[in-house]
Amino acid sequence: MALMVFATAFYVAAEFSSISARKTRIIQLANEGNFAAKMLQPIVEHNVRLDQYVAASQVGISISSLILGAYGQNTVAAAIAPLLVAWGIGNLTPALALSISVTGVLVFLTILQVVLGELLPKSLTIQYPERVALATVMPMKWSLAIFRPLIWLFNGSANLIVKLFGVNRAADDHAHLHSPEEIELLVHQSYSGGLLDDQVQQLLRNALRLRELTARQVMVPRIQMVAAPVTSSVPQLIEQACIEGYSRIPLYQGTVDNIVGLAHLKDLFRLQLEERTDPAESMRSIEFVPEGMPAADVWTMLKTKGRYLAVVLDEYGGTAGLISIEDLVEEIFGELLDEFDDELPLIASGEDGRVHLRSDLLVADINEYFKLDLPEDYADTLGGLVFNLLGRVPKTGDEVTAGVSPVRIRVEQMDGLHVLEVSLQLPSKALPHIREWRLPDAD
Structure with a gap:
C-alpha cells in the first residue's frame, strides 16, 4: 500500500x-x-x-x-x-x-x-x-x-x-507565454518575494510601461524647445548651442511650425573652420512623428533610421514639441543630468511637510508613485491639471483640490505663463510611500 x-x-x-x-x-x-x-x-x-x-x-x-x-x-x-x-x-x-x-x-x-x-x-x-x-x-x-x-x-x-470536436491543438499549447500585464505581475511578485531590489523592479516596470506612453507624454513641449531660424549664421548657432548646452538645434523657416532641418554642432565647427557662414550647407534632415504615436514605436523608428530626435506634430500639423532618444531613455532609467543640465529635482520634500514636484511630471506617474487618484482626463502633466482646474492662468500661491481622496495642489513657482513647480499636501495614507521617491535638492 x-x-x-x-x-x-x-x-x-x-x-x-x-x-x-x-x-x-x-x-x-x-x-x-x-x-x-x-x-x-x-x-x-x-x-x-x-x-x-x-x-x-x-x-x-x-x-x-x-x-x-x-x-x-x-x-x-x-x-x-x-x-x-x-x-x-x-x-x-x-x-x-x-x-x-x-x-x-x-x-x-x-x-x-x-x-x-x-x-x-x-x-x-x-x-x-x-x-x-x-x-x-x-x-x-x-x-x-x-x-x-x-x-x-x-x-x-x-x-x-x-x-x-473540431479543435486544433496549437503547436505552442504548452508554451509559457505571458502578456505584458502578466510580466508586470511577475515582476511585482518577484519584488515582493525579495528576488528583485527596488531599482531593478522600477527599471523593469518602466520598460514595460513605455508601451503605454505616447510621444506627447514624453516629448519636450514646444514652449521649452530650443530652435533657431534657418537664416541664422554659423557663429550664431554655435553660440546658441554653447549657451543652451545642446549639440543639435532644429532650424525653422519663418515659424517653429515649419521646421526644415537640423544643425549639428560638429558640422557647425567644421563650417567655421572652413570659413563658411551658411548652416544650410550642412543641414541634416529631421524626422516627424504624430503626438499620438506610441513611445515604443518612436524608439524603434529613431533606432532604425539612426536618428537622435524627431519633431512631434499635433493634429493640425503644427509643432507640438521635440522627442529624443534621451527622453525615451529617461522614461526607463530616470532623469539623466549632465554638466549642462540645470533642472529642478523631480520630487523633493519641503520643511512644511508638503511634497514639491516639477510641473512637467505626468499625472499618471504621480498617481502610481503616491497611490493617488488625481484625474488623468484633464491633462497629461501636473501643470496642465492645475491650469485646467483653475480655468485661468495660474499665479504663485494658487491652490486647487483634486481627486476622490482630496489632494491640495499649490502653485509654487511660475515662469511667465508656464507653471514650473507645484506642491502637494498628501493624505496621511500616502505619507509612508514618499520616502521611496524623495530626492535631494540639487542647487
Whole structure:
C-alpha cells in the first residue's frame, strides 16, 4: 500500500513540476552542466515530448491507483471482514462484514491517496518546481520507455477525440507565454518575494510601461524647445548651442511650425573652420512623428533610421514639441543630468511637510508613485491639471483640490505663463510611500 501511495505521489509531482517549472531556469542549469537539466531541457522545449511526459505521469497515476484499490478491496478488506465477525460486532454476517470492511478500506485509502498522493506532492512542487522536476526526470525516463505503448494508445485516442470536436491543438499549447500585464505581475511578485531590489523592479516596470506612453507624454513641449531660424549664421548657432548646452538645434523657416532641418554642432565647427557662414550647407534632415504615436514605436523608428530626435506634430500639423532618444531613455532609467543640465529635482520634500514636484511630471506617474487618484482626463502633466482646474492662468500661491481622496495642489513657482513647480499636501495614507521617491535638492 505504501509503495502504491508513494508511486502516485511521485507521478503527481513529476507531472505538476514538468508543467510549472520555468523553462528558462532549466535551460540555464543545462548550460551550466547540470545532468538532470540536460535530460529535462528537450522535454520542456518540445510540446510533443512534454505531452508524452505528462501522459506517462497520468498512466503511472492510474496504474498505481488501480493497484492500490484492488489490493485494498481483495486483500485488506478480506482480512478485516473475519475479524469483524469474530469480534461479534452487532452479530454481523460474513457478507455484511465484508461490505463494511470494503467501504471502510476504500474511504481510508481515498483519504490516504488524496492527502499523501495528491495534495502533499503538489504543495512541494508549487514551492520547488525546478527541484522536483530535476529529481523526477531520471525515473520518468524509465517510465516513458515502459509505458510507451499505453502512451501511444491514450494520446492517440485523446487527439482523435479532440479533432472530432473540431479543435486544433496549437503547436505552442504548452508554451509559457505571458502578456505584458502578466510580466508586470511577475515582476511585482518577484519584488515582493525579495528576488528583485527596488531599482531593478522600477527599471523593469518602466520598460514595460513605455508601451503605454505616447510621444506627447514624453516629448519636450514646444514652449521649452530650443530652435533657431534657418537664416541664422554659423557663429550664431554655435553660440546658441554653447549657451543652451545642446549639440543639435532644429532650424525653422519663418515659424517653429515649419521646421526644415537640423544643425549639428560638429558640422557647425567644421563650417567655421572652413570659413563658411551658411548652416544650410550642412543641414541634416529631421524626422516627424504624430503626438499620438506610441513611445515604443518612436524608439524603434529613431533606432532604425539612426536618428537622435524627431519633431512631434499635433493634429493640425503644427509643432507640438521635440522627442529624443534621451527622453525615451529617461522614461526607463530616470532623469539623466549632465554638466549642462540645470533642472529642478523631480520630487523633493519641503520643511512644511508638503511634497514639491516639477510641473512637467505626468499625472499618471504621480498617481502610481503616491497611490493617488488625481484625474488623468484633464491633462497629461501636473501643470496642465492645475491650469485646467483653475480655468485661468495660474499665479504663485494658487491652490486647487483634486481627486476622490482630496489632494491640495499649490502653485509654487511660475515662469511667465508656464507653471514650473507645484506642491502637494498628501493624505496621511500616502505619507509612508514618499520616502521611496524623495530626492535631494540639487542647487
